[in-house]
Amino acid sequence: MKLKYFFTLFFTLLLVYVNAQSENKAILFSVDGAPVYTSEFIRVYNKNLDLVQDESQKDVDEYLKLFTSYKLKLKEAKALGLHKKPTYLRELSNYKKQLAKSFITDSKVTDALVEEAYDRLSYDVKANHILIKISENASPEDTLVAYNNIMKLRDRALSEGFEKVRKEVHNGQTIYGEELGYFTGFKMVYKFETAAFNTDIGAVSLPFRTRFGYHIVNVLDKRKSRGERTVAHIMVMNKEKDSLAEKPEDRIQDINKKLSQGEDFKYLAKQFSDDKNSAPKGGMLPPISSGQLNVPEFETVTFGLENIGDVSEPFKTNFGWHIVKLYGKKPIPEFKAMEPELVEKVKRDDRSKLIDQALVDKLKKRYNVGNELPGMDYFVSVFNNDYFKRTWKLPEDFKADQPLIKIGKKQFSYRDFGDYLQKTQRTATQKGAYESIISKKYESFLKENLIKYQEDHLEEENEEFAYIVSEYRDGLLLFELMETTIWNAAKTDSIGIQEYYSNHKNNYILPERIDAVVASSTKQKTLKKVSKLLDEGMDLDQIKSLVNSNDEIEVIFTSDVMDTKHQALPEKFDFKKGISKIYKHNNAYVLVQVKDILPETQKTLEEAKGTVISDYQTYKEANWIKELGAKYKIVINQEVLENVKSQLKKQ
Incomplete structure (x- = not known):
């Protein structure tokens, strides 16, 4: 009896599996008779679901419109023979070769090397070494001589002291005795790195050979990696058109004095930092790892801050003047976060030889x-x-x-x-x-x-690789089509651009703005005094000299042409000539002197050309899709579509 139920269950499950397979192989729609299967649509829909910006595109019907447009374009590209162009074929071939590198590997060996690399990146090693140079192709006799000589130097180092021997034997030609400082994974050739990490602190390694010759290494110290720092900064750049003509070093010192007076770092950053990306966020920057920045002065100051909340003195880089505040300290990222980067590094490193050999052995067996x-x-x-x-x-x-x-x-x-x-x-x-x-x-x-x-x-052997190549093949073809049919054509169609601009002028308006000076202070009393001095017609330098002192900065001025979204202006500021009332803004007080109101103006075609061309391209593409829809008939299988919707709903 139990056997009977077993077979019933088995055939039921088999039927469900077969039906699922059939659904995936069902034709969802056709383009000029060419079938498009549900399996492709579902795979692409699921892959792109989290990437779409517009919520409406997550609707299956809306996404189907995008997908059919995509297939229409591919149909047209092949009809034009773009898939036979030598440049297209060459680009596709190069991509496949590059992509194949990530698939053609021995994953077990790679994984082991990646884990080892992460462990080593978790530490810094301080070491010195002695090298006897010898060619990679040296004769066995010369190789033996070099090996015996490095062994003698090791014996001396153990009895006389490594540093004494290192300094004595260094000649900069055949023998090198060098201080290496701190280093971590990937900073040395793999054999050297391995010897250094496997040698105890204070010990001298056994001789080992790299492509440079024979080495011995003396490990002086090992420390945990410095990890990441999370900081905010206030930056002041040189401004050629700054009407105040104020030196950046003077401005940064004024801001620094306000900090020392107890004013909030993030609000000062919002008001005065010239880094437009970080200023709205109170100067906050993404986490910084040691060695990540190409600005050594910034990195030195950042990692020199010890305690959360510490603020640096003003310092200069190639970008301008900075003040940095430490908000967070974190060890190196978790393994999973670093794994993709480490895989690429391992494949480019000397370690790749171990991976290559493992791959060859696997392919021989296959x-x-x-x-x-x-x-x-x-x-x-x-x-x-x-x-x-x-x-x-x-x-x-x-x-x-x-x-x-x-x-x-x-x-x-x-x-x-x-x-x-x-x-x-x-x-x-x-x-x-x-x-x-x-x-x-x-x-x-x-x-x-x-x-x-x-x-x-x-x-043929790897389904995932086949999918990725297929997507790139179609994407590259689509790019060729769009470039020749829409983008380049739209850029050179001066008459069409002019006509589109004339018909859509209301889309290209320069908003109302003000030419203004904004005074900022933490004290209302100070701004009342500034308001009076501005009303008397006193210039800004005189006001600053009266209100501020060497020891205390009471007010900072910002002079610019501003729209309603300018960071220095309070929300819903009323554009009106003259001196405004005092507003509370960014945990401080501001006063605005409006010198002039620049009315809303129509942008000329030349002023708005980039935006106009982009909009014109979108307009042309929409009309072109309609033409393709008439040229290549699309037939949607409504029954299959309903099944797809049900299937996606269950996910």
């Missing part, structure tokens, strides 16, 4: 390829010393058609490896046993072709 070169004896027999002179040629009776190895469905012959040997003799090769040279060349030949074969067949 395609059933052995390690040994078939026909080694034959290749040795046709080899000679001309190879080291770069004049070696394959003999006339070379067995070109003899099968060599098979990778997947591709058969390689002796000719393929023979040509590779001949081609790569241009690379400097040190003399040695023929078998050894041919074996190394075969390893390179095999690695190159294993990776290329997987790359060429990656769309």
Whole structure:
């Protein structure tokens, strides 16, 4: 009896699975007879759901309109033959090769190296080293001499002291004894980094070799990474058109005095900082990591602040003058946050050689390829010393058609490896046993072709890769179409642009503005005095000298042409000539002297040209889509669409 229910359940589940598969393979709509399946629509809809700005686009019907427009454009692009353009094909090929690098790898080895890299980035190591330089291609005899010499220096360092020996032996030519300071992961070649991180504090490592020669390293200290700092800043830049003609260093000192008087940092930043991105947020900047900025002065000051709430003295960078306040200290980001960046770094580093070897081993197993070169004896027999002179040629009776190895469905012959040997003799090769040279060349030949074969067949082997390539292929094609049909055409259509501007002038208006001076202070009493002095016609420099002193800054002036959204103006400020009442604004008080009111004015075509061209392009595109809809018939399967809506609703 139980068996009966088991089979009933099994076939029910199977039927549900088959129905789901059928739904995904159902045709949602067709463009000029070409089918578009529900699987593609659902995948793209789900992928882009969190990216759309307009809430209406999350509605399935609205999104379907966008998707059908997209398919109409692709249909037109192929009808115009844009998918056959050499530039398009070259761009697509380059992208596929670049993308394949992230798919063609050994994930286990990569993951281990990424985790190791994160562990090392969590610390800084302070070390000194001694290096005996030796060429990578040095003879065994010279290599042994260098190794024996570095061992002798290590013995001396252990008995006499590392620093004494380091300073004595450094000559800057064949032997280097250097202070390296603090460094972390990725700052040294991988072998050096590994030796430094694996050596205890105060110890001297065993000799190890890098491409520079033989080293010993003395580790002096290890410390936790300095992590991240969250700071806000007030910045004052040079302003060529500043009517006050005030030096930035004087202005920053005035702001600093207001800080020392107890005024709030964030409100001063909102009123006076010239960094328009951070000023509205009270000067707050995104978290900063050590080594992240190309402004060493800023980084030094930032990491020099010890306690939350500490404020720096004014300092100068290439961007202007700054005051920085520390709001947060945090260790290095969590592993998950750094993982994508670390993966890319590992692949560009010396570590990549370990990843490459793991990949080759995996591909050999996948395609059933052995390690040994078939026909080694034959290749040795046709080899000679001309190879080291770069004049070696394959003999006339070379067995070109003899099968060599098979990778997947591709058969390689002796000719393929023979040509590779001949081609790569241009690379400097040190003399040695023929078998050894041919074996190394075969390893390179095999690695190159294993990776290329997987790359060429990656769309067949990896569904995710196939999806990404498909999206890029269509996106690139769409870009080609839009550039030739809409964007470039709209830019050069001067008559159409002029006509569009004339018909939509109300969209291009310069709002009402004022030419004004804003006085800001934490004291109403001070602004009452400033109001009186302004009314008497006293200039700003005189007012500042009367109201402010060397020890205390009572008022700061901002002079500019301002619209209603200007940071210095209070909300809903009434544009009226003369001296305003005193307003409460940004935890301070402000007084506004309106010198002139600049009325709302119509922008000329030249003044609004960039916006007009953009709007004209949108207008042209909307009309063009209507034309494409008439040219290529779209038929939507309403029953399938309702099923799609139900399926998406359940997610």
